[in-house]
Amino acid sequence: MDRRNNTHVSDFILMGLTESEEIQLVLFIIFLIIYLISVLGNTGMILIIHLDLQLHTPMYFFLSHLSFLDISYSTAITPKTLHNLLTSTKHISYISCFTQMYFFVFLGVAECFLLSSMAYDRYVAICNPLHYPVVMSKRFCCSLIFGSYFIGSTNSMINVLFMSRLEFCDSNVIHHFFCDTSPILDLSCTDTRGVEIMIFILAGSTLMVSLITISVSYLSILTTVLKITSTSGKRKAFSTCASHLLGVTIFYGTMIFTYLKPRKSYTLGKDQVASVFYTIVIPMLNPLIYSLRNKEVKNALIRLMQKRQDFRPLKKHHF
Template identity: 45%
Template sequence: MTNSNFTTVTEFVLVGFTDYQDWKIPLFLVFLSFYFVTILGNLGMVILILMDIQLHTPMYFFLCHLSVMDACYTSVITPQILVTLATGKTVITYHNCAAQFFFFTFCASTECFLLAVMAYDRYVAISNPLLYTVAMSPGKCWSLVVGAYVCGLSGSIQRTTCTFSLSFCKDNRINFFFCDLPPLLKLACSDTTNAEIIIVLFGNFVILVNALIILISYLLIIKTIIRMKSSGGRGKTFSTCLSHLTAVVLFFGTLTFMYIRSGLEKSLEEDKVVSVFYTVVIPMLNPLIYSLRNKDVKVAFRRVTNRLQMP
C-alpha cells in the first residue's frame, strides 16, 4: 500500500487456539491421530483401487479421485494445526496464507464437483445398467474428472484473487485455525463489498449447482427404484447409494452451515467447530463410509492381502 496511514501486512497470526492453552497436548494427539487415520484410509483406498482389477469401474475411478482430494485438502490444513499446537508457532506469512487458502479452496471446490459427478454416475448405473459401461466409457469418465478439476481450479483462482487483492493493514490476528475466507474478510481495511459479492455469489453458485445436480440425480434414482417390481431389488439397489449419500449430506451440510448462513446467524465459535469437522473429520470418515458398507471393497481388500501374503 502507498498510503502512509497504513502498514502493509506481511504475516498473519493464527489465534484460533488462544482459548485452549490447557488443552494443547490432548488436542495435538487428537489431531495427529485423525490425520494419520485420514492419510492411511484415503491412500489405502487409492492403492486398493489401483491394485485390484475388479475395482476398475467408473464408480471406483471417481472414488479414487475423491480419496486423493480428501488426503490433499486435509494435508493443507492439519499440518498447520499440528505445528501450532506442538510449537506454539502461530505466525504464517502472507504468501503462505494465500497459498493455503488457494489449495484448500481448490480441493474443497473440486470435491463438490466430484460428489456431483458420482451422483450422476449412480443415476446412469441404476437407470440403464445394460448400457452403463458404454455410457460411462473411460473417455467420458476422464472428461468428467478433468472438468471437476478445471472447475475447482477456476473457482479457487477467482476466490483467492478477490480475497488477496484486498488491503490488509494494522490488524493481522486471524481468530481461526487456518486462513479461511470469513476471518480474512473481517481483517481487510479496504472496502470488501464488491469482493464479498463476487466471492459469495460464486461460492454459493458452486454449492447450490452441485447440490441441485445431486438432488435431481437422486430423485431420478428414487423414481427408477419405485418402478422396480422386486422389493429385494429395490433395497439392494438403493444400498449402493447409501455411502455416497452419507458423504454428500456430511460435506454439503457443513459447507452450507459455514458459508451460506446469513451474517446475523453466524457465531465464531460455531464456525471453528464446523471448520474442524469438514477439514479434519469428514476426510477421515469418507474412506470408512465407503468401505464399511461396501462388499466389493471388503472382498478386494482380502484379495489383495492374500496376494501380498503369497510367497
C-alpha cells in the same frame, strides 16, 4: 491511523482454537490421530482400487480421486494446525496464507463437482444400466474429473485474486486456525462488500449446480427403485447409493452451514467447530464410509490379502 496495504503485510497470526496449553495438547493428539487415520485410510483406498482389477470401474475411479482430494484437502490444513498447537508463535507468512486459502477452496470446489459426478454415475448405473458402459466411458469419466479440477482451480484463483486486493490497517491477527475467507475479511479496513458478493456468488453457484445435479440424480434413482418389484432388487439398488448419499449429506451440510449465510451472522465458536469437521474430520470419515459399507471393497481387500499369502515365499528347510 497508520494505513498499510497488503503489500506491506509480511505475515499473519493464527489464533487457533484455544489459548489453553492443556487443551491445545489434547487437540494436538486428537487431530494427529485423525490426520494419520485419514492419510492411511485414503491411501489404502487408492491402493486397493488400483491393485484390484474388479474395482476398475467408473464408480471406483471416482472414489479413488475422492480419496486423493481428501488427502490433499486435509494436508492443506492439518499440518500447519498441528504445528501451531505445539508452538507459541503462530505466524503464517502472507504468501503461505493465501496459498493455503487457494488449495482449500480449489480442493473443496473440486470435491463438490466430483460428488456430483459420482451421483450421475449412480443414476446411469441404476436408471440406464444397458447404456452404462457406453455413457460412462473412460474418456467421459476422465473429462468429468478434469472438469472438476479445472472448475475448482479457476474458482479458487478468482477468489484468491479478489481477497489479495484487500487492505489491512490495524491488525494481522486471524481469529481462526487456518486462512479462511470470513476471518480474513474481518481484518480488512476497506469496503469488502464487493468481495463478499463475489464469494457468495462463487460459493452459491458451486453448491447450487452440484446440489441440483445430485438431487435430480437421486430423485430419478428413487423413482426407478420404487418401480422395482423385488425386495432384494430394491435393497441392492439402495445399497449402492447409501455410502455416497451419507458422504454427500455430511459434506454439504457443514459447507452450507458455514458459507451460505451473511458474514454478519459469522460466529467464531460455531463456525470453527464446523470448520474442524469439514477440514479435518470428514477426510477421515469418507474412507470409513465407503469401505465399511461397501462389500466390494471388503472383498477386494480379502482377495489382496489372500494373494499376498499365496505369493509369500516358502521357508527353506535345512536338512
